[in-house]
Amino acid sequence: MNLAMHKQASLNPLLWKLDAIADLSDQDKQAILDLPMSVKVFEADSDIVRDGDRPSECCLVLSGFTCRYKILSDGKRQIMGFYIPGDIPDLQSLHLKVMDHSIGALATSSIALIPHESLHAVLERHPGLDAVMWRDTLIDAAMFRAWMIGIGRRSAYQRIAHLLCELQMRLKAVGLAGENGYDLPVTQNELGDALGLSTVHVNRVLQDLRGEGLIVLRGGTLHIPDWEALQVAGDFDPAYLHLKR
Amino acid sequence: MNLAMHKQASLNPLLWKLDAIADLSDQDKQAILDLPMSVKVFEADSDIVRDGDRPSECCLVLSGFTCRYKILSDGKRQIMGFYIPGDIPDLQSLHLKVMDHSIGALATSSIALIPHESLHAVLERHPGLDAVMWRDTLIDAAMFRAWMIGIGRRSAYQRIAHLLCELQMRLKAVGLAGENGYDLPVTQNELGDALGLSTVHVNRVLQDLRGEGLIVLRGGTLHIPDWEALQVAGDFDPAYLHLKR
DNA sequence: CGAAGAATTGAAAGCCATCAACCGCCGTGG
DNA sequence: CCACGGCGGTTGATGGCTTTCAATTCTTCG
Numbered sequence: 001m002n003l004a005m006h007k008q009a010s011l012n013p014l015l016w017k018l019d020a021i022a023d024l025s026d027q028d029k030q031a032i033l034d035l036p037m038s039v040k041v042f043e044a045d046s047d048i049v050r051d052g053d054r055p056s057e058c059c060l061v062l063s064g065f066t067c068r069y070k071i072l073s074d075g076k077r078q079i080m081g082f083y084i085p086g087d088i089p090d091l092q093s094l095h096l097k098v099m100d101h102s103i104g105a106l107a108t109s110s111i112a113l114i115p116h117e118s119l120h121a122v123l124e125r126h127p128g129l130d131a132v133m134w135r136d137t138l139i140d141a142a143m144f145r146a147w148m149i150g151i152g153r154r155s156a157y158q159r160i161a162h163l164l165c166e167l168q169m170r171l172k173a174v175g176l177a178g179e180n181g182y183d184l185p186v187t188q189n190e191l192g193d194a195l196g197l198s199t200v201h202v203n204r205v206l207q208d209l210r211g212e213g214l215i216v217l218r219g220g221t222l223h224i225p226d227w228e229a230l231q232v233a234g235d236f237d238p239a240y241l242h243l244k245r
Numbered sequence: 246m247n248l249a250m251h252k253q254a255s256l257n258p259l260l261w262k263l264d265a266i267a268d269l270s271d272q273d274k275q276a277i278l279d280l281p282m283s284v285k286v287f288e289a290d291s292d293i294v295r296d297g298d299r300p301s302e303c304c305l306v307l308s309g310f311t312c313r314y315k316i317l318s319d320g321k322r323q324i325m326g327f328y329i330p331g332d333i334p335d336l337q338s339l340h341l342k343v344m345d346h347s348i349g350a351l352a353t354s355s356i357a358l359i360p361h362e363s364l365h366a367v368l369e370r371h372p373g374l375d376a377v378m379w380r381d382t383l384i385d386a387a388m389f390r391a392w393m394i395g396i397g398r399r400s401a402y403q404r405i406a407h408l409l410c411e412l413q414m415r416l417k418a419v420g421l422a423g424e425n426g427y428d429l430p431v432t433q434n435e436l437g438d439a440l441g442l443s444t445v446h447v448n449r450v451l452q453d454l455r456g457e458g459l460i461v462l463r464g465g466t467l468h469i470p471d472w473e474a475l476q477v478a479g480d481f482d483p484a485y486l487h488l489k490r
Numbered sequence: 491c492g493a494a495g496a497a498t499t500g501a502a503a504g505c506c507a508t509c510a511a512c513c514g515c516c517g518t519g520g
Numbered sequence: 521c522c523a524c525g526g527c528g529g530t531t532g533a534t535g536g537c538t539t540t541c542a543a544t545t546c547t548t549c550g
Contacts (some may be wrong), residue, residue: 095380100485133342141386165416196397
């Protein structure tokens with residue numbers, strides 16, 4: 001990647017993200033940079049795409065923090081994933097016309113909207129990109145599976161540790177985490193909805209993790225004093241993220 | 246679909262399945278029928294693909310009953326999905342080189358093995374098929390999400406009802422379920438591993454479901470006396486399966 | 491008929507949810 | 521400048537769904 005492209009990459013977290021999961025040719029990268037998109041800012045707690053929608057564009061997270069969630073008939077919410085800059089949480093809408101869940105902003109987020117037709121056209125002309133995008137949705141599915149395993153078979157303590165590990169890896173891949181910590185603009189209530197736990201229990205387990213010296217979490221900033229130990233506590237194996245390094 | 250093709254379709258459950266989730270051209274169908282494949286029979290409780298493998302072929306279920314699962318470091322097993330004739334549980338291996346979980350046979354199953362290179366070649370020449378296959382993996386991901394919601398936010402009673410509903414819909418789509426029931430060659434232990442429940446609790450909840458008159462389950466055969474009621478009990482909405490009808 | 495696996499039952503314990511209250515921070519407005 | 525209001529975080533008590541352990545019955549099949 002030459003200097004000019006590097007500069008553009010910093011403007012486009014999508015390239016950072018794709019670079020972390022696959023090898024892209026320069027033509028493919030340029031094609032991405034040439035994609036038409038309109039940028040829109042979403043306030044915290046607002047919906048970007050709603051359950052039942054038939055989107056005609058995909059949303060690329062440029063900054064902020066978003067999540068995939070669904071509201072059940074009894075009002076409970078299950079968050080199924082957190083999406084950070086570089087992610088396209090509704091890439092699937094390219095091939096699944098009706099949304100079966102919602103995408104929402106947890107913090108103020110700027111979102112690039114890319115028309116389906118533009119994406120389809122680019123993917124058709126760049127088979128390599130098509131493969132990478134497919135791969136991205138497959139990694140998304142792998143994260144669902146990891147999440148499922150956590151909810152199904154791990155204790156609350158392990159689950160939270162695992163989630164914090166996953167975010168560390170993913171945020172670092174797009175340059176948004178340091179070696180041992182990151183900003184986590186997520187409430188304990190939202191963590192609970194993500195992990196299938198009550199807010200109260202999340203609070204208590206976080207205190208346990210703090211007590212063990214595994215995390216320092218204050219004011220939306222997470223510090224991980226001992227990365228190895230946290231991985232062990234969360235039974236975390238990053239293989240499922242399918243990152244290149 | 247003309248008569249000749251219909252006949253071949255009965256030989257290839259994959260066509261039935263794809264027909265249920267997308268519109269295929271006759272050329273696309275023929276391309277699928279022309280795929281080279283070798284058939285292999287797997288005994289119950291044997292692995293078809295293993296965690297850590299780097300498959301060079303995809304496995305298409307022709308008959309039997311298989312599942313996707315992962316063993317945790319403490320020995321617990323989480324089953325992440327059941328796969329039935331017409332499904333290609335490791336289609337993802339086309340773009341994710343290393344398996345992050347295993348595929349196993351729950352009942353004796355005949356599996357068609359299709360070389361990656363053949364699939365890649367066909368998908369390249371048939372963009373429509375490429376889209377359908379991508380769509381298939383996206384529906385797989387949607388099932389993970391539905392599963393996750395169940396484990397995270399639904400009671401054991403709802404979860405089991407929901408799973409039985411899902412299988413009814415999917416089996417019917419490939420002609421393996423009647424209007425109100427199907428063969429379910431799955432032990433209560435396996436149901437538990439799928440739903441994040443203990444065997445004992447699965448047993449008790451099944452008795453509850455029987456007591457409510459929602460299911461009749463004996464000797465691996467499930468009968469659903471009141472389909473509507475079971476859907477309500479499981480809070481089941483088939484939208485996530487993205488079936489055409 | 492015997493053995494192995496699957497289903498079932500009972501009792502006890504534990505993790506986590508629920509309910510309810512209180513604290514602390516921070517932005518707003520008088 | 522300080523009171524107010526709201527949200528997020530924290531704490532305590534209680535209860536229930538589910539697990540675990542253990543033992544028994546039922547099924548299937550060689």
